[in-house]
Amino acid sequence: MEPTATRRTVLATGTATVGLLAGCVSGTGDDNEGGDDSDDGSTAVTMEPVGTVEFDSVPETWLAYESDYADMGVALGVGDGLQAVGEPYRFHTHYYDELDIPYPAEPTPLWNDGVDKELFYELDVDVHLVDPNWLEHNAAFGLDADDVSEIEEYVAPFVGNTIFRRTDEWHDYEYYTLYEAFEKVAQVFGREDRYEAFSTVHDELLAEIDASLPDEDDRPDGLLVFEGSNEPEEFSPYRISDEGAGNKHYRDLEIGDALEGTGIGGLSTSDRGTIDYEAILDVDPDAIFLRGHEDKSREEFEETVLEYMADHSVASDLTAVENEQVFRGGPIYQGPIYNLFVTERTALECYPDQFDGELFDRDRVAEIVRDGE
Structure with missing residues (x-):
């Protein structure tokens, strides 16, 4: 066809x-x-x-x-x-x-x-x-x-x-x-x-990130999954190495793909497979990025999802859970505004020794939207 x-x-x-x-x-x-x-x-x-x-x-x-x-x-x-x-x-x-x-x-x-x-x-x-x-x-x-x-x-x-x-x-x-x-x-x-x-605001953000990223050995290998419940048991996997726009912030922050070499594919219209905590433990990623919670604050996410994982008989053994390196994964669909915020947030969460505060100018972005200048 x-x-x-x-x-x-x-x-x-x-x-x-x-x-x-x-x-x-x-x-x-x-x-x-x-x-x-x-x-x-x-x-x-x-x-x-x-x-x-x-x-x-x-x-x-x-x-x-x-x-x-x-x-x-x-x-x-x-x-x-x-x-x-x-x-x-x-x-x-x-x-x-x-x-x-x-x-x-x-x-x-x-x-x-x-x-x-x-x-x-x-x-x-x-x-x-x-x-x-x-x-x-x-x-x-x-x-x-x-x-x-x-x-x-x-x-x-x-x-x-x-x-x-x-x-x-x-x-x-x-x-x-x-x-x-x-x-x-x-x-x-x-x-x-x-x-x-x-594009100028975006390029300036990436230049600031590139100048301050830690050495490769100090960057996490991450697992990106989707599950929207507060008590997750099974997850739809995404590949961080997928070059889609929804993963742009991971690429820009040079976060590794924990599923590399595992044979586990990414979610698609034809692949709706899931993984559980046992499968995740086999990989044991440095960080877990969980989609489906974008409207929660970090505090709300910790008090629901992370707390549940910490009390779970299997999830509690995950390195990412032990180290509180479980984060909201960002929107599946990312436009330019979403991407600025999510890139900043992920940089602050994954590299707190390198970044703090606001990494892009909110007033400038608002001015562009309203006035085109």
Whole structure:
């Protein structure tokens, strides 16, 4: 099956409908690798797997499934146009509260025991910041290639690429880093100035980290897992070595992958395997990073999850538990704002002798979001 080619064929014969409903024409097949603005205010953005999408004007309303793309939109100052996200509990607005920047309080959830095709018609946004293959290849969503093509033809185009992990077999086309994807979204909204400003803040943070990281022997090997309960027993493993955007902070902090050489793979749409405390004890990582607790404070996490592990007959023998090196793992979906906060937090937790205080300028970030300067 070649879904990209199918979409381009559909759109090549249905551009009048797309132009009428969405104010754009999608899927031209142009090999242009970036955004191309014309004198009449239209723009073209090229991103795999869809290809080139042409906009007659800047989209005003939009949605995202993965909240990394929602975070990109908020960072670009267009959060007021966000109508829906996949799962609102993964849209971590407490970061925005700390920055005192605007965001939509209650975006519509796309997920409700599946994804309803009709909801896309009801929302009627100008652009879907979603990888269409993500919708098509997740069996739990209940959508197929025809559904996705219909949404693209009769509602609005897709611009997006699943970037948070790189373990899905169906993702056999180009991947993008967090900031490469962020640049594409900035082109969609004509907010390249904000993208450039965020890139500067990001680069300054990484330069500070690189200058102070401890020697390799003093960096931990970490185990990254997901389990959202306060009394966890089984965990979905992720590979820290996975180059997806969701693991960016681990790579930037040069934290090792405790599962290297074990044969244990990472979570994907086709691999839903789990590991228990016995399996973790065989690896005995220096640190454990547990996803699913992003809305807890460090104190709340310690008083629930870490306390449970410390009293557990097997977990209590883990080096990471004994040394209190069990941490919140950060959002699965990381946009530029989430990433700044999580990189800082992980640096402070893993390398307390090297880092303290705030590692990036909150006021500067808020200014970029609000004013683009």
